[in-house]
Amino acid sequence: MNRVVYGLLLTLVLSAVRGQNFWPVLSSNSLIALRSQRDVLSNISIDKVPVVGVQLNDVAFRGTSNETESLGVLASLLNVGVQAYMMDIEFDKSYNLTISGSNTSFGTTLSTIKRFISSTNNYLNADILVLLLRLKQSQNASTEGTPASYPNITAILDLYLGSSAIYTPSQLMYDRSSGNVAPSYGNLNSPDWPSLNYFLYSIQKRVTVFYVDTASSDALQSPVIFNSSSLNYKTSNTSITCPLTNNAQVLDMSNLGWRFLQKDFSSDDIGEYTRCGYSPIIDKNYSPDSIKTISNVLENSLLWSWAPNEPDTSDNARSNSTSLVARRCAVVNYTKSNSSSYWTVANCYDRKRALCKRDGNDFEWAVTQDSASYFSHHDQDGNGFCPENFSLSLPQTALQEKSLDNYLSQLSPDTWEIWIDLNSVSVPDCWVPDGPYASCPYQKEVSARNFVSMITPVSVFAFVTIVMLIMLSWRRVPIQDNRKRWKRVINSRLGSKAEGVPA
Ligand SMILES: *[C@@H]1O[C@H](CO)[C@@H](O)[C@H](O)[C@H]1NC(C)=O
Ligand SMILES: *[C@@H]1O[C@H](CO)[C@@H](O)[C@H](O)[C@H]1NC(C)=O
Ligand SMILES: *[C@@H]1O[C@H](CO)[C@@H](O)[C@H](O)[C@H]1NC(C)=O
Ligand SMILES: *[C@@H]1O[C@H](CO)[C@@H](O)[C@H](O)[C@H]1NC(C)=O
Ligand SMILES: *[C@@H]1O[C@H](CO)[C@@H](O)[C@H](O)[C@H]1NC(C)=O
Ligand SMILES: *[C@@H]1O[C@H](CO)[C@@H](O)[C@H](O)[C@H]1NC(C)=O
Ligand SMILES: *[C@@H]1O[C@H](CO)[C@@H](O)[C@H](O)[C@H]1NC(C)=O
Ligand SMILES: *[C@@H]1O[C@H](CO)[C@@H](O)[C@H](O)[C@H]1NC(C)=O
Ligand SMILES: *[C@@H]1O[C@H](CO)[C@@H](O)[C@H](O)[C@H]1NC(C)=O
Ligand SMILES: *[C@@H]1O[C@H](CO)[C@@H](O)[C@H](O)[C@H]1NC(C)=O
Ligand SMILES: *[C@@H]1O[C@H](CO)[C@@H](O)[C@H](O)[C@H]1NC(C)=O
Ligand SMILES: *[C@@H]1O[C@H](CO)[C@@H](O)[C@H](O)[C@H]1NC(C)=O
Numbered sequence: 001m002n003r004v005v006y007g008l009l010l011t012l013v014l015s016a017v018r019g020q021n022f023w024p025v026l027s028s029n030s031l032i033a034l035r036s037q038r039d040v041l042s043n044i045s046i047d048k049v050p051v052v053g054v055q056l057n058d059v060a061f062r063g064t065s066n067e068t069e070s071l072g073v074l075a076s077l078l079n080v081g082v083q084a085y086m087m088d089i090e091f092d093k094s095y096n097l098t099i100s101g102s103n104t105s106f107g108t109t110l111s112t113i114k115r116f117i118s119s120t121n122n123y124l125n126a127d128i129l130v131l132l133l134r135l136k137q138s139q140n141a142s143t144e145g146t147p148a149s150y151p152n153i154t155a156i157l158d159l160y161l162g163s164s165a166i167y168t169p170s171q172l173m174y175d176r177s178s179g180n181v182a183p184s185y186g187n188l189n190s191p192d193w194p195s196l197n198y199f200l201y202s203i204q205k206r207v208t209v210f211y212v213d214t215a216s217s218d219a220l221q222s223p224v225i226f227n228s229s230s231l232n233y234k235t236s237n238t239s240i241t242c243p244l245t246n247n248a249q250v251l252d253m254s255n256l257g258w259r260f261l262q263k264d265f266s267s268d269d270i271g272e273y274t275r276c277g278y279s280p281i282i283d284k285n286y287s288p289d290s291i292k293t294i295s296n297v298l299e300n301s302l303l304w305s306w307a308p309n310e311p312d313t314s315d316n317a318r319s320n321s322t323s324l325v326a327r328r329c330a331v332v333n334y335t336k337s338n339s340s341s342y343w344t345v346a347n348c349y350d351r352k353r354a355l356c357k358r359d360g361n362d363f364e365w366a367v368t369q370d371s372a373s374y375f376s377h378h379d380q381d382g383n384g385f386c387p388e389n390f391s392l393s394l395p396q397t398a399l400q401e402k403s404l405d406n407y408l409s410q411l412s413p414d415t416w417e418i419w420i421d422l423n424s425v426s427v428p429d430c431w432v433p434d435g436p437y438a439s440c441p442y443q444k445e446v447s448a449r450n451f452v453s454m455i456t457p458v459s460v461f462a463f464v465t466i467v468m469l470i471m472l473s474w475r476r477v478p479i480q481d482n483r484k485r486w487k488r489v490i491n492s493r494l495g496s497k498a499e500g501v502p503a
Helices: 003-018 028-040 056-061 067-080 106-119 139-144 153-160 169-177 196-202 214-219 247-254 270-275 291-302 374-378 398-409 441-447 460-474 483-494
Strands: 053-055 084-091 097-099 129-135 207-211 232-235 259-263 279-282 329-335 340-346 355-358 365-367 390-392 415-423
Touching: 053 056, 056 067, 056 084, 056 097, 056 291, 067 106, 067 291, 084 106, 084 259, 084 279, 097 106, 106 129, 106 153, 129 214, 207 214, 247 398, 270 279, 270 291, 270 398, 279 291, 329 398, 340 398, 340 415, 355 415, 365 398, 374 415
Parallel strands: 053 084, 053 279, 084 129, 129 207, 232 259, 259 279
Antiparallel strands: 084 097, 329 340, 329 415, 355 365, 355 390
């Protein structure tokens, strides 16, 4: 069998695992794009990781009293990559916790989330989930009840979600004291959180749970739920600055962690709010019939990086200078007229300028004076042709992408394609930073024995995932084996040093 067949199989398996017919076009490209976006975030602190969320009561429960339908909507949202869930919960007459405005118990809802966590507990699919809780005290409960009769929410989370998946305040204290936190450049006031990579793979956590207000944390105390003091939770009636037009505003925003904005977003404005650094919480009433329309809003927020239908590696253009084609490298494609950029795939052998970032600063960019192939840029010690104290880099968050837009808007060209430090040279569809010799993290894990322990046992998904991983590592193309030879070819044609192209 050849690689086309494997590619097809992979696509089928992926869409069978995650696809839903009425949800945003979940092409294999957008799955790969979402995964690569997650991988690019891997050393970003979890409080700065952009996620997309919903107000669950409004989106899934308000429009129907059929529990099966509501939980089906929740399962679909999880599948398409919605990662934050704001829930209003309340006591019923027997002091059981329910989703406000419905008869569905909180525990049943958590079970749906737990099923999703188990089915995605592997390197390819694991990602962080954020649960945001608010306790609405119904009049009867608050007048008749005493805190002693309140349910033990810690026990409910243990039972229905599983304590092993939950990241707790005490674990955070431990991680801060032992230095397992991501460096946060230049904002010493903002407390540190661990990186996404550490969170998902080193301690194998999947969920953080917050109360969004102090009344809830006072009423239902729990050692596994973070209080609202870590959150920056904004609603539509708080005034915010967006769009961010200069770097001072970007830096102010970057100092805040866990930034959420709950609002009735439209498909036109949600992208801009995302680039302002907010994790949107979509707050709109849907019924099971109208829920399909949420996909327009999700499409414009789930991906802040790649253009629609990217990464598209299909080979339909020939490189001019060398006639070698390897559509395995990424550019940021900037359009001046609307000051916006997105990532697309380009031929690694094309000669372009490259993007540099100041070392130790997440928001200061430069573009090289020299144009060269992707490989030639990375021959220069990882600094490429960058100015002193700058290195080849890429925007790792939506906020960094925004600061890059602001920087590029000051420079002259109308449209620009600039190399970013992201390629799939090593393994197709596995997009990694750190130059063309960086290896694919999943590939490494296939050989590492501990990988199997990460996969939920007795699960069909485990088998499916192993098959997918084997395919991923089989689907190598000549570029890897022939890279040395290709480099020789290109070097002999171009001379080992690329020519400078003045600005
Ligand atoms: C709830 O929805 C499911 C799936 O749409 C349907 O099969 C079931 O009959 C509904 N139940 C009620 C009580 O309407
Ligand atoms: C409340 O919870 C208890 C124990 O979990 C259960 O036995 C009872 O049926 C629940 N009551 C309602 C109304 O769901
Ligand atoms: C909850 O259940 C009760 C009785 O089973 C019913 O009368 C009520 O309408 C239900 N509430 C909702 C929001 O479905
Ligand atoms: C509060 O209790 C009264 C009487 O017990 C009942 O009629 C009423 O429906 C309850 N209200 C709510 C919101 O549960
Ligand atoms: C609540 O549940 C947790 C875990 O199940 C348990 O450790 C704790 O003691 C309980 N708290 C109370 C007040 O019962
Ligand atoms: C929130 O939690 C932190 C540590 O977990 C604690 O220091 C702080 O006092 C709490 N804030 C409130 C308002 O409870
Ligand atoms: C904002 O709206 C919330 C409810 O959505 C309300 O509780 C709060 O008081 C409002 N705040 C202001 C400043 O209007
Ligand atoms: C490709 O080469 C042709 C002729 O050498 C030239 O006219 C054209 O501008 C080149 N295109 C690019 C994209 O470099
Ligand atoms: C970059 O954007 C321009 C304008 O939208 C488009 O013509 C060009 O093909 C894009 N480049 C790539 C590599 O996709
Ligand atoms: C900006 O303009 C380009 C080229 O016309 C277009 O492809 C892109 O979608 C636009 N971006 C936004 C955010 O409107
Ligand atoms: C580069 O960094 C070094 C060490 O921090 C500093 O001494 C030097 O002045 C910097 N060079 C430039 C051009 O900023
Ligand atoms: C995070 O990863 C990017 C891409 O590999 C790298 O450029 C950057 O230096 C890393 N940052 C830290 C703090 O390790």
